[in-house]
Amino acid sequence: MIEIIFYILSAVTLGSAFMTVISKNPIHSALWLVVSFFSIAGHYALFNSQFLAMVHIIVYSGAIMILMLFTIMLMNLNISQEIAKPIVTKIIAVVCFCLIGLVMLTALIQNAPAIDAYTSTGKDFQSIEVLGKILLNEFVVPFEMAAVLLLMAMIGAVLISKKDKTIA
Amino acid sequence: MEHVLQIIGIDHYIYLSVLLFCIGVFGILYRRNAIVMFMSIEIMLNAANLLLVAFSNYHEDANGQVFVFFTMAVAAAEVAIGLAILVSIYRNIGTIDIDKLKNLKG
Numbered sequence: 001m002i003e004i005i006f007y008i009l010s011a012v013t014l015g016s017a018f019m020t021v022i023s024k025n026p027i028h029s030a031l032w033l034v035v036s037f038f039s040i041a042g043h044y045a046l047f048n049s050q051f052l053a054m055v056h057i058i059v060y061s062g063a064i065m066i067l068m069l070f071t072i073m074l075m076n077l078n079i080s081q082e083i084a085k086p087i088v089t090k091i092i093a094v095v096c097f098c099l100i101g102l103v104m105l106t107a108l109i110q111n112a113p114a115i116d117a118y119t120s121t122g123k124d125f126q127s128i129e130v131l132g133k134i135l136l137n138e139f140v141v142p143f144e145m146a147a148v149l150l151l152m153a154m155i156g157a158v159l160i161s162k163k164d165k166t167i168a
Numbered sequence: 169m170e171h172v173l174q175i176i177g178i179d180h181y182i183y184l185s186v187l188l189f190c191i192g193v194f195g196i197l198y199r200r201n202a203i204v205m206f207m208s209i210e211i212m213l214n215a216a217n218l219l220l221v222a223f224s225n226y227h228e229d230a231n232g233q234v235f236v237f238f239t240m241a242v243a244a245a246e247v248a249i250g251l252a253i254l255v256s257i258y259r260n261i262g263t264i265d266i267d268k269l270k271n272l273k274g
Contacts, residue, residue, distance in 0.1 A: 002170075006172070014187055014191065017188055018191055021198060033211070048225075052231070059240050064243070068203060071254060075255070086236055089187070101190040105187075108182050160252040160256050
């Protein structure tokens with residue numbers, strides 16, 4: 001049962017990621033990317049990582065995709081006006097994709113016997129309660145830094161995208 | 169209940185992440201629309217996140233998941249700034265085709 005879910009989720013993830021890349025219309029790309037993010041959240045849920053599954057859906061499918069769709073609509077890109085890249089560039093891109101995939105996959109398949117089988121100790125390490133304790137004890141400084149980073153990003157985004165008035 | 173790593177094994181997750189990362193690299197090389205290139209970057213970040221969660225489960229260690237949480241925060245900040253820059257470029261040049269952005273003669 002879990003095997004079937006895993007293979008379906010993986011196929012959806014890879015297929016929709018690929019459709020994201022090759023869709024002509026940027027809005028279609030964004031929608032395919034939402035599908036991909038949801039299936040990755042499904043992978044997290046399959047791991048029983050509830051916290052990350054929820055955060056992933058909220059942050060990626062909620063915030064980031066809305067931001068991207070807004071930008072696409074702001075720039076009026078829904079008519080695909082993209083001039084095709086020269087065919088040489090496309091061939092080189094495909095060759096690079098195949099080579100990187102081939103090299104990494106063969107290297108990792110060769111090394112697969114070195115991986116020990118998973119043994120469960122049954123201890124609770126990823127419930128929201130445990131993660132919250134770790135986040136606010138061990139990682140409290142990075143956590144606050146992330147807050148500052150997000151504030152800086154917000155201020156920076158407003159500053160950059162503001163229409164500049166007359167520079168006196 | 170049996171854990172998913174007992175049934176599937178971590179190697180399948182490694183292959184999945186590698187393929188997802190390769191698709192992201194392919195997107196960067198294949199497209200010239202800057203927004204789609206941003207989406208490809210997100211795909212690559214997600215491949216890394218997926219592998220981190222898989223190994224966090226494999227070692228039963230929560231630190232990997234905390235790391236993924238911080239990666240998501242950084243990704244959100246990156247997208248906000250990047251899209252702001254794109255909007256500003258579009259306002260000045262009228263396109264976000266990366267082949268047109270050659271003022272620096274790169």
